[in-house]
Amino acid sequence: MSKPQDRHAGLCAPLSLGGKTAPNRFVFAAHQTNFATHNRFTERHVAYYETRAAGGAGTIVLEGSVVHPSDWPYEYAIFGYETAWWTVIAKSQMRCIATVCWRWRT
């Protein structure tokens, strides 16, 4: 019988996803954090996701963003639909999260 570390060696193998390659197959699944302020990402999100990347998650799925004003499923939902000024801010906040995670190859 093979050793557990041999049976699970595939978990540590890189994984191609679209045009990117995750360093391993550990996925940090999407979930609501309740960290939003005024329904936007915050520095707390940045630190939270970076910590998961530092811990070895190969892929991180951010929490959901709502895409239409008729949808406000919970108080701290991220509003992904808002007007251009917010979209620019949202993109820069998401870029900030991505940048800190890329430091860890996530």
Ligand SMILES: Cc1cc2nc3c(=O)[nH]c(=O)nc-3n(C[C@H](O)[C@H](O)[C@H](O)COP(=O)(O)O)c2cc1C
């Ligand atoms: C946008 C999005 C938000 C999610 N939010 C939560 C959440 O707040 N809490 C939760 O337990 N699962 C949430 N999920 C589901 C988890 O990411 C995960 O799929 C679920 O816990 C099942 O995990 P498993 O597939 O490993 O069994 C969310 C999924 C998506 C796509």
